[in-house]
Amino acid sequence: MRLDAAIVGAVERLSPSSESARLDAEILLCQSIDMPRSYLFAHPEDELDTHALDRFEALLQRRLEGVPMAYISGTKEFWSHELLVSPATLVPRPETELLVSLALHEIPQDAEWQILDLGTGCGAIAVAIAGERPLCNITATDVSAEALAIARENIRQASLPNVSCLEGSWTTPVTGRLFNVIVSNPPYIREDDEALQSLRHEPLSALVSGADGLDDIRVLAVDCISSLIENGPLMMEHGPDQQEAVAGILNEAGWAEITCHNDLGGRPRVTVARRSGK
Numbered sequence: 001m002r003l004d005a006a007i008v009g010a011v012e013r014l015s016p017s018s019e020s021a022r023l024d025a026e027i028l029l030c031q032s033i034d035m036p037r038s039y040l041f042a043h044p045e046d047e048l049d050t051h052a053l054d055r056f057e058a059l060l061q062r063r064l065e066g067v068p069m070a071y072i073s074g075t076k077e078f079w080s081h082e083l084l085v086s087p088a089t090l091v092p093r094p095e096t097e098l099l100v101s102l103a104l105h106e107i108p109q110d111a112e113w114q115i116l117d118l119g120t121g122c123g124a125i126a127v128a129i130a131g132e133r134p135l136c137n138i139t140a141t142d143v144s145a146e147a148l149a150i151a152r153e154n155i156r157q158a159s160l161p162n163v164s165c166l167e168g169s170w171t172t173p174v175t176g177r178l179f180n181v182i183v184s185n186p187p188y189i190r191e192d193d194e195a196l197q198s199l200r201h202e203p204l205s206a207l208v209s210g211a212d213g214l215d216d217i218r219v220l221a222v223d224c225i226s227s228l229i230e231n232g233p234l235m236m237e238h239g240p241d242q243q244e245a246v247a248g249i250l251n252e253a254g255w256a257e258i259t260c261h262n263d264l265g266g267r268p269r270v271t272v273a274r275r276s277g278k
């Protein structure tokens, strides 16, 4: 079969379940023949040998089962870093770049601050901040040893000596330390949310947080206070419908200046609160 025909056939099969059927088909085909995408446009008439055709079919099957492209290719781009991901890590989302940009806004270019990223997964937020603020020290934690192994590899590949990883639940691994800024994209999906069906290939422990999706945010709201300097911000991503609940939890726990920020789609996604000086 010719390369162009293989793409047409794959697009037809992928279209009902993927919004990016053509791109998916091209990337999977490139992975099957071990060539860059430009090769497909330069040599559409090339014939696929049986081995490549078998590989392509196997990759297509995984995609048709709903496996995210990032798990099939093993990488995902985030804040211009090509990051390794695995089924032990969430696939970093573009909306999480809002949390990164708010954190960078908070951290002066020449600051030599201590930054904490809780629940780092593949290390996306920590790597992005560390690359932009080389004088800061970033501590990245996760309860999953498998996720941390991926994060460590991403940190190594990005040549970032200013990030260290610690395993443990939320602030437990940093007990007694003080940070200038804490960032977190914790699990925040309700355990009965229908959206989980389409996220079934990602780790539940990275996504789900109790009946209302707020169990981990409740823990962070209480525990992070003693890990921040006075006026230091806690910056957390949450679901677009959780703005009021998150503000209520933070208010109850004694945080000041609670402000919510919208993503590019205008949906409230990141709440920032400061450790009160009082």
Ligand code: SAM
Binding pocket: 089, 090, 091, 092, 093, 096, 118, 119, 120, 121, 122, 123, 124, 125, 141, 142, 143, 144, 147, 168, 169, 170, 185, 186, 187, 205, 206, 207
């Ligand atoms: N920060 C990454 C990102 O933005 O792509 C991953 C975020 S993912 C939504 C949440 C992460 O929190 C997962 O990596 C999960 O393993 C971690 N996590 C879940 N419960 C935790 C806990 N009790 N303590 C620390 N990390 C936890």
Ligand code: GLN
Binding pocket: 093, 185, 186, 187, 188, 189, 199, 206, 207, 208
């Ligand atoms: N943003 C992810 C989603 O809705 C959820 C990530 C999380 O729970 N932090 O697909």
